Amino acid sequence: MRAIGIILAGGNNNRMRELSNKRAIAAMPIAGSYRSIDFALSNMANSHVQKVAVLTQYNARSLNEHLSSSKWWDFGRKQGGLFVFTPTITKENSLWYQGTADAIYQNLTFLKNSHEPYVVIASGDGIYKLDYNKVLEYHIAKRADITVVCTTCKDQSEVERFGVLRMNEDGRIEEFEEKPMISAYNTISTGIYVIRRRQLIELIEKAAQEGRNDFVRDILIRYKNLKRIYGYKIDSYWSNISTAESYYRTNMAFLEPEIRNYFFKQEPAVKTKIDDLPPAKYNPGAVVKNSLVASGCIINGTVENSVLFKDVFVGNNCVIKNSVILNNVYLGDNTHIENCIVESRDTIRANSYYCGEGEVKIVVEKNERYVL
């Protein structure tokens, strides 16, 4: 293979609200059965990138648990493999990762010891399918120094979350603004880059010498007139889940037949860690409409327009509407949940009432659980 992979999975975002208290964004559960990082990892595996480093920093317990074996994505071969790099104290450095460029700098040995000519950099919070080889071919054809995968931002008010760019007719990026409050443009960076390995080492070392730590600000933007930086535009589904609202919206999107079909039925498949849970069980009293239900769930109540992750128990006479219920939640009898994200491993007492008004409500409720 011509490329190695780096997945930046260290980040946190306050706009995830309580959801990021217990895990890095890359470990957020998605669409009933997956976690966010599965999409980047599966894209790597499906693009035959065999050697992938995941850079983690923020609360990686649940991410590490998810990545405890690399066999689910078919890594762990004699050639290549999956590497998880958390910050460590070394002779030269005892600091945390100071930014995306610094995270790569602290693991530069991984880049230096590889022999593949290219590097694919992706982030752990994107939900999409992409054959990175196509980006690589474009990168080579354009004789680019860096290729940035970009897409159209459908909601102009959201540009403030992204890097916004403008390309010329040839695809070369002429303007790049990082998270502007408003912008005249709506083409945004997806945080996926292709770059020659030696070029990356050179740029990262240079930045480190100058005490610069951010890949976007200190490399992409700083070098955009000097280096040939190109945009590769995709129009297939892509979503970034790094705010509670976009996380909720992304999960709900899987209730749409086209998106479900695209991710669940069309090849190549997205892979994830297998949990060995029994099939979902519907007891008398279960009424389920327009919902996704993962394995291990036991349902006794009403569920509408919702996504139930693995191992959720829904008690008698419960009503769940327009909600995302994360893994291993126990909902006591007569509970009403509407417009909510219920945090994983919650135990909701019987007769509880939660309803998100105006914005989606995040329910974190740790009670004693008495279950056989």
Place this chain on the structure above:
Amino acid sequence: MIKKEMIAMLLAGGQGSRLGVLTEKVAKPAVAFGGKYRIIDFPLSNCINSGIDTVGVLTQYQPLRLNTHIGIGIPWDLDRNEGGVTVLPPYEKSQNSEWYTGTANAIYQNLDYMEQYNPDYVLILSGDHIYKMDYEVMLDFHKANKADITIACMPVPIEEASRFGIMVTDETGRIQEFEEKPEHPSSNLASMGIYIFSWPVLKNALIALKDQSNCDFGKHILPYCKEKGQRLFAYEYNGYWKDVGTLGSYWEANMELIDIIPEFNLYEEFWRIYTKGDIIPPQYISSDAVIDRCLIGEGAEIYGEVHSSVIGPNVVIGKDSVIRDSIIMRNSVVGENVVMDKAIVAEDVVIGNGVVLGCGEEVPNVYKPSVYAFGIATIGEKSVIPDHVKIGKNTAISGVTVPEDYPDGVLASGQVITAKDGDGK
């Protein structure tokens, strides 16, 4: 030298002909069960949960599905550097090559396999029962009794005892007598087909009886050892155990999983059952769907009504269809406006729109009345059923059928259609 205290030999070569078209293309242990499992998952999971990490699986009849399912044993953590799971098909020898001609003969032909692990005990299992059992407890019983052979037994109602191999024991549990399917049973302790042998005892008996034709554990090995005065003990087991050898018992065992608190509970954290989880996405239940009392597997899409049924992974059930009391295995597609009552639909079946399955009077099957009974309509793997046909009870269909196969659009109760496969086999 490699040393394993106990290894397991799992007999998975049988056809299970009483499951009719369900085992036409796969061995019985590979038949799907309980929404996402296959029958062999139960003994394999029991092995690893009991701390047995070396399992030989003896295959013979239609092994492709089994081989694919087992692979190198990853789902059961049986991919080991030492031991793990090994599939053992019959093989050619320099003299008298033969198939596995009986249960004990199959084990005899794999003496070398067992020898290389230098075991103290060998556990003999069959791949066609649904149960959770800690074999380590049984081994402790075996050791405590200084037994040569321990046979797991289950008390059954005395009126059913004549269907089983019956053990007559003294007060210490030592076996005094066997009765093979006795007309007038003198005990109700039925053999479950699970044996622990002390290795030298097994080896000697297999070698002594190597020329016995169709050498079988129940018929030959156990009587031989008893006559030699060896210590045979009955280990009484009182949990859930189900032989799913007939369509009726297979259907019933699936249906029992739907009970609110099933006797055989797959949802307990303890003693998990593992299987090859190759289908990942969650299931989708549409706005028009009605579901109650069901188990539904991953990736299924339900647009119709499903009552009291077990639905496998990736099954699609079309709009306005009504499914009751049925088992539908993975990847099958049920069209729209289908009415299905008490049917077993195997894997990769396509059922057209407007089909009525399991209608009419119950009439004994004309070809195999003992197999296709219980009022069940059975559809074999990869079958295709054209739109708008009616299919009665105690029926069986296999292969790609066309409207011409159904006179007046009907397959009457008790009838069978065997058509060619899509690929002409």
